[in-house]
Amino acid sequence: GAGVSQSPSNKVTEKGKDVELRCDPISGHTALYWYRQSLGQGLEFLIYFQGNSAPDKSGLPSDRFSAERTGGSVSTLTIQRTQQEDSAVYLCASSLVGEGFEQYFGPGTRLTVT
């Protein structure tokens, strides 16, 4: 079946602009994760959604970052007033719920803030 998809694949924006990144998880996966991957850094957890439960936003680096998940499927990560340090690859993953279930990653969105 189809894997996790993300759009756009690349985004170049000017400092101060808002951006929206989209993630379509694998059908049937109720858990969805956003990560940020910067050069030389590991994957940094941002936010976790599971079904209708309140999301775990503990990894969001500032209040400029927000995310939502509509209808338990598609998710959007929004970054307001982008800064140059926001430049990174933003990865989305989905999984079945429960411990020990593997996370499947999308190809990522490469964000460049000029």
Added chain:
Amino acid sequence: QKEVEQDPGPLSVPEGAIVSLNCTYSNSAFQYFMWYRQYSRKGPELLMYTYSSGNKEDGRFTAQVDKSSKYISLFIRDSQPSDSATYLCAMSESGTYKYIFGTGTRLKVLA
């Protein structure tokens, strides 16, 4: 100190070599250990998945977990140029969905 440490490399080996990739960690509560492979400009893909200690083998890949030393390894036998990628270790505690990732080791297998 980071919870998970991984040598970033790059590691260059000739085709056919045995490759050893390693991660150390500090959290003794980690129970799940994963290795992901990430090709350039792609998302990570799961290679190996181990619960608790021991070895697991899948084709040319072997994952080892030594919880007493807080050390995990991924061995690649008969390495191929197509194995050239960044290898990320990831770990999680029992009862949690959060993975903690290493920074990744960049591997280049020379033909």
